[in-house]
Amino acid sequence: xxxxxxxxxxxxxxxxxxxxxxxxxxxxxxxxxxxxxxxxxxxxxxxxxxxxxxxxxxxxxxxxxxxxxxxxxxxxxxxxxxxxxxxxxxxxxxxxxxxxxxxxxxxxxxxxxxxxxxxxxxxxxxxxxxxxxxxxxxxxxxxxxxxxxxxxxxxxxxxxxxxxxxxxxxxxxxxxxxxxxxxxxxxxxxxxxxxxxxxxxxxxxxxxxxxxxxxxxxxxxxxxxxxxxxxxxxxxxxxxxxxxxxxxxxxxxxxxxxxxxxxxxxxxxxxxxxxxxxxxxxxxxxxxxxxxxxxxxxxxxxxxxxxxxxxxxxxxxxxxxxxxxxxxxxxxxxxxxxxxxxxxxx
Ligand SMILES: NC(=O)c1ccc[n+]([C@@H]2O[C@H](COP(=O)([O-])OP(=O)(O)OC[C@H]3O[C@@H](n4cnc5c(N)ncnc54)[C@H](OP(=O)(O)O)[C@@H]3O)[C@@H](O)[C@H]2O)c1
Numbered sequence: 001x002x003x004x005x006x007x008x009x010x011x012x013x014x015x016x017x018x019x020x021x022x023x024x025x026x027x028x029x030x031x032x033x034x035x036x037x038x039x040x041x042x043x044x045x046x047x048x049x050x051x052x053x054x055x056x057x058x059x060x061x062x063x064x065x066x067x068x069x070x071x072x073x074x075x076x077x078x079x080x081x082x083x084x085x086x087x088x089x090x091x092x093x094x095x096x097x098x099x100x101x102x103x104x105x106x107x108x109x110x111x112x113x114x115x116x117x118x119x120x121x122x123x124x125x126x127x128x129x130x131x132x133x134x135x136x137x138x139x140x141x142x143x144x145x146x147x148x149x150x151x152x153x154x155x156x157x158x159x160x161x162x163x164x165x166x167x168x169x170x171x172x173x174x175x176x177x178x179x180x181x182x183x184x185x186x187x188x189x190x191x192x193x194x195x196x197x198x199x200x201x202x203x204x205x206x207x208x209x210x211x212x213x214x215x216x217x218x219x220x221x222x223x224x225x226x227x228x229x230x231x232x233x234x235x236x237x238x239x240x241x242x243x244x245x246x247x248x249x250x251x252x253x254x255x256x257x258x259x260x261x262x263x264x265x266x267x268x269x270x271x272x273x274x275x276x277x278x279x280x281x282x283x284x285x286x287x288x289x290x291x292x293x294x295x296x297x298x299x300x301x302x303x304x305x306x307x308x309x310x311x312x313x314x315x316x317x318x319x320x321x322x323x324x325x326x327x328x329x330x331x332x333x334x335x336x337x338x339x340x341x342x343x344x345x346x
Contacts, residue, residue, distance in 0.1 A: 042110060118174070143252040147245070154169075205236060228287070276320075
């Protein structure tokens with residue numbers, strides 16, 4: 001893997017995000033069957049699907065990579081097809097459409113609803129619990145990696161080192177509760193049908209077009225105040241997260257395995273903001289008092305399985321700063337990492 005000094009275009013970013021680890025290529029050589037990514041059209045899915053395609057090609061294996069979504073945003077479907085991903089338009093909430101999907105031995109489930117869950121609670125529960133139930137039933141003969149979130153835990157202090165997989169869940173608010181619901185439904189149906197699964201509890205992926213670092217950097221660059229009530233976060237480069245998602249296909253079990261996926265260190269928002277201030281030569285305006293309670297996950301188990309993430313925090317900070325300086329494209333989707341009451345309004 002050639003790690004670039006800077007990333008200056010979306011094309012370069014997309015190409016780099018889709019570079020497989022050597023061990024991902026090796027795993028793809030041993031994995032049997034096609035891969036289907038459900039909910040592929042979001043922030044992570046396209047790069048995951050392309051990574052799966054590239055890793056399979058490098059492994060010299062003949063396999064289909066299916067990308068399934070409603071494709072609400074135009075352009076994503078064509079882009080995926082151009083990368084060799086076979087796209088299928090499907091609303092997973094419609095069991096008839098789901099039932100008509102082709103079989104696949106390997107499924108990665110990424111669909112869900114977080115932003116705007118306040119005000120559309122019934123839809124949030126539909127997407128985060130009923131749809132997972134449909135998927136677990138439809139693909140009961142597959143192995144399934146289920147994207148979940150560190151929000152299923154309670155908030156913890158920095159001194160704990162982050163929640164471990166063995167800690168009891170303590171979800172706050174409807175979104176987090178519905179995510180625990182997603183896990184429980186998969187767990188139950190995995191036991192009923194002997195379907196191997198893995199619950200992939202992710203904390204904050206970093207792409208340059210969205211993510212916690214972009215949120216902080218943009219505030220510094222635009223002289224906006226940064227609320228440091230939540231001063232501690234975990235992050236991981238999206239390419240590292242996606243390689244880990246594919247590698248997780250080899251670690252599914254009955255009952256489903258649980259895995260925290262994030263970087264090894266706890267990042268201070270204050271320190272990162274000051275670093276962006278230094279790079280941009282800007283004053284940093286902070287507000288609020290840290291409460292020393294936030295969503296932090298202990299990633300030791302995934303690091304034991306897959307090694308340290310390849311991309312360091314320093315490098316992500318540097319790339320993000322350069323991305324902003326050269327006017328790189330951003331999605332305009334803030335992570336809202338400061339939310340502690342579980343109310344994701346937008
Ligand atoms: N990104 C992160 O840092 C992060 C952190 C923690 C957890 N996660 C979880 O990881 C998963 C993937 O992350 P993400 O950031 O890529 O999420 P995302 O941007 O919300 O993407 C999920 C995609 O699923 C599709 N989808 C939703 N409902 C669907 C339905 N009924 N039928 C078919 N497709 C549907 C949507 O595309 P269409 O509208 O085109 O169907 C949506 O873009 C999510 O479950 C997320 O909550 C992500």
